[in-house]
Amino acid sequence: MLIPHPLLGLRDAQEFTYLGDASLIHRPDGMAENAAETFFDYVYLRDNPAGVHRELWFHEQGDRSWLVVTRDTTTHEILGAELARDVALAAKGGAQ
């Protein structure tokens, strides 16, 4: 597979380490009242779609960026890739 790195172009997927669903970016608040429930959901439950999947890849043998890659799990077609850091910052309201 080839991963379209947003800064470096197409890169051999072997340079990357796969983690899983990009929802792992959205870590719940561990000090909240309902943390037990939200963390169970966060750590263990997955949509596991047969189709478009947003997922985390780490460019371990490259620039050490975490990427959010959008990929179809039925065809392996890659629909896009972003720096996970940008995705995470956007989710936090663009807080700089």
Add this chain to the structure above:
Amino acid sequence: MTDLAPMTALGGSLARAQSFGALAIAENADLALASLAQRRGAAQPVPMGLALPGPGLWHAGNGMAAFWTGPGQWMIEAPGRAAEDFAGAVKQAAPECSVTEQTDAFVAFEIASSAGAAPILSLLAKLVNIDAAGFGPGSATRTGLEHMSVFVIRRAEDRLAVIGMRSAAGSIWHALESAAARLQGE
């Protein structure tokens, strides 16, 4: 100056060098390295007057060079300055950055061709999954090589540097040596 005697990454007192037909591979034991990372929200620095290159690039100037290693991160190279506290010097030049000594974190191998670019390209094809067509002089990237991760720098049409983990120097040498020797056998 310390009275301890340094040892090269390959375990010798002298750097190793060997030729394979048109290709010469040499351990560069005197290369100083320091990493430099931008602090959050800070402007991109110009340490010691060296313009820092963008993603995938290497740039030389002022007797030094720099290559991009990640978003907001570079490696600064200084030939011949391995014995110095080079990171200290970089930190002084870029006090607002995070600077880390990396000289001995890596082993550098300089590969030169006496027959132009072709042997370099053949070697690249056997070593790493980099499309040589888009990897002209001034390119630098990190990639996998025989289960290791290395920086590959195209210093010139006929010159290449492979920089990898110092502790794996022997394995990297073995990979380079085997590939070069087999090219010779073809």
Add this chain to the structure above:
Amino acid sequence: MSRLSGGLIDRSQRLSFTFDGKSYSGHPGDTLASALLANDVRLMGRSFKYHRPRGVVSSGSEEPNALVELRSGARQEPNTRATMAELYDGLIANSQNRVGSLAFDLLAVNDLASPFFAAGFYYKTFMWPKAFWEKLYEPMIRKAAGLGSLTKLADPDDYDKGFLHCDLLVIGGGAAGLAAALTAARAGARVILADEDFRLGGRLMAETHTLNDAPAGDWIAALEAEFDALPNLRVMRRTTVFGAFDHGIYGAVERVSDHLATPGKAVRQTLWRITAKRIVLAAGATERHIPFANNDRPGVMLSGAMRTYANRYAVSPANRVAIFTNGDDGHRTALDLMAKGVEIAGVIDTRTEAKALGKYPLFAGAVVSNAKGRLGLKSLEITRDGTSHWIEAGALGVSGGWNPNVHLASHHRGRPVWDEASLAFLPGTDLPPGMVVAGAAAGRGTTHGALTSGAEAAVAALGAIGITAALPDLPRAEDAPQAQSAFWHVPGKARAWVDFQNDVTVKDVKLARQENMVPVEHLKRWTTLGMATDQGKTANVTALAVMAELTGKTIPQTGTTIFRPPYTGVSLAVLGGGDTGAHFRPRRLTPTHEWAKSQGAVFVEVGQWMRAQYFPRKGETTWRETVDREVLATRAGVGLCDVTTLGKVDVQGADAGEFLNRIYANAMASLKVGMVRYGLMLREDGHAYDDGTCARLAEDHYVVTTTTAQAGPVYRHMEFARQCLWPELDVQLISTTDAWAQISVAGPNARMLLERIVDGFDISNEGFPFMACAELTVCNGLRARLFRISFSGELAYEIAVPARYGAALMGRMVEVGADLGATPYGTEALGVLRIEKGHAAGNELNGQTTAQMLGMGKMVSTKKDSIGAVMSRREGMVAETRTLVGLMPVDATEPVTAGSHLFDEGAAQKTETDLGWITSACYSPHLASGIGLGFLANGKDRIGQVVIAANPLQGQSVRMRVVSPHFVDPEGGRLRD
């Protein structure tokens, strides 16, 4: 005399070779198969199940019969297709899958018993008596099965891997592929043309068709000259593209030296990973045979292969040859052979309206219904309108139509589509992205069709990536429609082979139908159809057609087979690449490796690292003796150990403290500059992840250490936290593991030793207390880092210097500390020291344990959010009562063995009563007893009690006293002195 005139062989040179020990000769340009035929050898192998005598069927990689063991000794290579083995001088080949000689295979008795061996028979028997399966039936079956043999000797050859990139990959160097490559290369695109053959041309070499009214060879030669001058075109002969993988990556094997006796300095084969923007598949087509009774006699072969042998290799399998065909194609063979002086016994054409195209006997509307000649075809039975007669023939060419080679087009699970007009499966629309199919593979099998479709495919493929290519002037070529009528098999009661190698007959397909094994995958699995080394290239479509006929369905309703990589067999050695053996994985050496070697150290693999395990001295006879000495020397004087392998991560930035607070279960932001703290990391699921120390060198600068094993994962995890979880924090990370040689200096004399090398730095207990750290210089100005931390329980430090000075520093410390008892120690002593002190390591931190089990439950702060904190409070984890304890045998002479399980005395020992296990064990010279660490249910409450350490695996059962895990200095006084 089977050599004909002409052909692409070099008659000026003679190559000698042996087959089954007998010497023959051939010429450069021959394959083993063509050379054997030229020497009148028709019998080349035996079938898989019935051990039927077999001859060569094809002239290419689809060959099911002529499989040999090529070469000898460690280079012996089983199941090599004689049709693909290029002849070289001194070639040695042997037939396989036989007991006795090839002509008198004792296992041919299987053929006589064949009624008992019908499809699926073994599922129905061999069940009684039960014990007989492994003892009798199965060994018998295993011996009889299999094909060629491996020698159990290591493959002596070298192999390479490499990476290529191109705009267009052209797979197949026949008419279509050549036209595609020419078109694309002239347009300036980066092109790779790969063909499995050693010569370009594909079927152009096998036919007598002209191009621009001249022999096709002329055009190929001109083209090759032009190719040589195009730097943007890489022609790869002897290269099989075997698989289409994701995103335009194709696997290809180049047989660099397989045509030579030995590879010499080069490699035998190279595995290429080709990344192509676009692909033209021009893999040609494979001819089908037509099953009839005894159609597997040596001498019965594909009609197109017969043409290849005649035109390319100048050989005919016999002097008198017949053709059995369902279309015009068979007649071509007759004409070509006649032109070379071979006698045509007749063309048997299933079509009643068939016309002879030359002066040969024609049997129109007839079939071949039987064949005689066990070791080589002698005669054929021809049946027309219910009457039969026999004719003499030494070979029969069978032409049942052509199957496009759509394999690579289907590697992404695309389904080929049945085309009734051409009676073939054509590539569907669900091709791998970027692929265009051309030539016979796309059903455009005439020479003109192949050339034009190849060129058009290149234009279209390049157009899609913005490269404009022009159609070249293509040579004038034949474009005759090939009339053909569907005819799949000759009905009859005797066995008619569908799959030659695996001995699947029409009867087996019928039986599968009768037993409701109708879905094509059931058919395949029940009969083993298409599962032989040829993967059913010549069998599958025919079998589908037979099944369709039986069920009254159409062929597309019956199904298609799924093609999977590899297209043809790929040697495991080339897939495994060059570096195996000692270079299977990188070897990381510590900075003191060379020094340790000079001291006679014994090394041990620790993940990627090689570490000194112990340093034997003269007179020491066992490793234990050495280790005991190293441990005692450390506790009594000072020990030195290279601990560089521990991961080191440099953490900088204004928010470094806050960041580490969230990474570690315990607090790090509150750590004072110049101090070190032990830290425990949890995984987000609440289990212990890694431990180590965290040193604060400056307000905005920490150095984190990890365990050796987890250095990579922890760094990745920290980058995840930095980039994905808390990108708003100002933190920068970089690994510095290799940058610093780090040496542990442990023992009561540690300070005295260090005082001799530091440059005027106060390391007194007051000036540099337990858990202090500093940047300083040693040995006259060498920059260094000093940490006062202890893994051994002794007064201890770790000193770090730039890695290139590691060996020198170690040597210096041993030298200046000689009077202090300075002793290098290895990982064994390191292990003993830490077990004596009760420090958890890999055996305890195995990913299944919790902070609570490690006795560190209280370290998990409830005042802050940190990774894993929430999940560590789940019911099941809180309820866990096993805790880390020390264990000592009641009788000190008894062994303590890690991996023993703990039980109450007198309890029945089973899963339900299991109380825990011993994680680590060693002999403690300090206590003169074996000791262990272990996890024990309610461990804290059991201190002082006796439990049983059961190790039935090794027949051990030892009474153990439960003690504190801190065997040495439980109060920690030594650390702080």
Add this chain to the structure above:
Amino acid sequence: MRFSGFRVIKEALTGYKGWGPLWRNPEPQPSYDYIIVGGGGHGLATAYHLAKVFGGKRIAVLERGWLGQGNIGRNTTIIRSNYLLPGNEPFYEFSMKLWENMEQEFNFNAMVSQRGILNLIHTDGQRDAYRRRGNAMRFAGADSELLDHEQVRAMYPWLNFENARFPIKGGLMQRRAGTARHDGVAWGYARGADLLGVDLIQNCEVTGFRIENGKVLGVETSRGYIGAGKVGVAVAGMSGKVMAKAGMRLPIETHVLQAFVSEGLKPFIDGVITFGAGHFYVSQSDKGGLVFGGDIDGYNSYAQRGNLPVIEDVAEGGMALMPAIGRARLLRAWGGIMDMSMDGSPIIDRTPIEGLYLNAGWCYGGFKATPASGYAFAHLLATDRPHETARFMRLDRFERGYVIDEKGVGAQPNLH
């Protein structure tokens, strides 16, 4: 019809006239007491045991394609019970005992062959861990032996002992482990179930569940609605997709695992060998092919095909361990989709929806579990209580903190 050697001879001499369909092709009934979704190994074994052991009647197995088309038809055929944890080991040992008697029971030769499995040891730490495991096996009633370097060498002298990156220091041996002919297992259970009256319905895809008031009433299928008393789902890699139709998210990800077979060779390897320092395990089939595999590809996938790097990785491991296989050829590679659970262990449990039961999370280890999985799932369906050996394989263990994590890698399915 009963199969036997005598019968095979008789049929051979009389033109096979007596051989009939191995199972019927029934039309679906309007409703069943039990519907098993998934005609793979686990589904077929469940139906068989439900009918045979628990007296279940009116049972149907619904299969989207052909029987045994999933992982039962493409795996490396290994059976073993060499697990560590109490949540797993008794279950797999129960499975092992069922394997040992299944063929005589369902009258079909599935070629269960106990030629042993050898897990190689390369470090002292690994030896400690394997000793712990081997002892755990003993306490659960399984067999295990710890071999030293010399014992391994005596068994397989041609492994790479001389020039190995990771020297072989010994091995954990389970002699009762081995292989079974995967298709034969599916067919044996299918035929057995059919003979007990189970309707095996092929080409019948479940497209939805009819659920009212938190109770399942039946399933919508490509062949119409079918009512059900209880519905058991055993669809392996499709678990996420199928259970989503019932509105459930699972602690499961779907991944691709590749398996490989070489061309046929004369007997070379007797038992199963696993090489822990690389990613490689191998056995040799009765037909002569080396059957081997390694790690999963590592990314979520439903595509049923893998990529080249894993093929290379597995071959590298193979070459490192046994350089004598270099000149054998890879014949076929195929990818199956795996229901990788968050702790690497399976789930056999009720769901929050009444009447809907789940059998999933087998990762790439489902084949060896086939008999016990079927038995335990049938037990659960019939009695609403978990089978003794499967009592830890609960769906709520993740929330409650009772994970069964053999590898100790936590909630990351691609590492299990």
